[in-house]
Amino acid sequence: MRFVDAITRFLDERLDIRPLIEFAGEKEVPRHRFEGAYFFGGLTLFFFMIQVASGVLLLLYYRPTAEAAFESVQFIVTRVPFGWLVRSVHSWSANLMVLSAFAHMFSVVFMKSYAKPREMTWWTGCLLLAMAMGFGFSGYLLPWNELAFFATRVGTDMVSKVPLVGDWLLRFLRGGEDVTGATLTRFFGFHVAVMPLIITGLIGAHLAFVQRQGIHVPRGLEDDAERRGGMRFLPNFVLRELVVWLVGLAILCGLAAFFPWELGVKADPFASAPAGITPEWYFLFMFETLKLIPGMVLGIEGELLGLGAFALAGVLWFLIPVLDRRARRGEPSPLFTAVGWFVLAYIVVMTGLSFMGVFL
């Protein structure tokens, strides 16, 4: 303890940190019936930290070229001590991170926490989710297996449908005409350098907003929150959050150890696409929807129509804080609650049906 005091004094004399410590000691988090929903944000952050740590480990052996990528991952999972575990943790934690980000997002939607003055937190959150999905998409290709190869061909080909800049975007993403080693190198660069930089900035902003504005108490629960009083951030809330992280870690380790992530077969650009090409589960609802749209609808390419619809839906979703005027005024807005339920139900049902093989 003396040691800690000494360090604190050393820092305080130079950086004047005492006000910060006092501030942290006074910070409170509201309590109410649905306070459990707050945990998902922190849990997402926890999985992100696991991603950084396990990703750095994988970097020690991974080689981002078409010739060596598959073999290097094979080497990691078969020869490197605990390599299978590290890779499995990286894959599973990525999925759990997206899952918990979705849970976080929908809890925000239903509690209407996006409303003024927290619009910017919602917007950075939306961008964070998009980044997480971008991480998933780029990371999917890195092992250079057959499934990922074709999923990436399909996924990147979609951007070529964007009017005007489509071809340009396609070449930018693929690093050429086709998905080749150049694409792999590019995706690797995005995955380990560009996106981590951007996401770190976004996470910083997102957390700073939450810190600055305090956690939102949903409408109708103010009395409840009042009655229960706040919870001290330090140490109570932090300790509770840590318990949640431990549960997250336990689930992650269980999944990673008992269901090691598969590697599949090495990609061969001159082989036919195998049956069962699917993207990561969080793209499935879009993937299956696009499959259901016929090739041509009223003279427009079905693909274009579907993608346009999803893009529009994404923009509207992003703009919810602006569109939902009632929530902004602090009034109930059942319409947007219904929209939230509809979107959630659509995603869950489509993903579920897809896993059941209904669309094969």
Added chain:
Amino acid sequence: MVSALYPAFRFVIPPEVAEAPTNTVHAGDLAELPPGSGKVFRFGSKPGILVRTATGEVRAFSAICTHLNCTVQFREDMQNIWCACHNGRFDLNGGNIAGPPPRPLERYRVDITDDEIWVTKES
């Protein structure tokens, strides 16, 4: 500002690689392609597909699905060309008959000399 960003902007777009255009390739031999079968072959840097109809006629197409770029395959059980990615189907003339593909497959010319199948892309 613009002059500083322009090179960076251009840098991220890969240069066109001048590829010697492949117009004709030896795609395979008749012996390996019995009637009612098909195979994928290399056509320059892209995949192509050969099919032999039940009547013995050999046809060649681009194997790149017109939907979203997957590589199609010949399905003996359907006697059709099939794309695994989204269950697209083409008939043996390359026509898109089911699923999401919006256009037929590009067709190539086939010449057979002494049992060798030669495929030519006519521009």
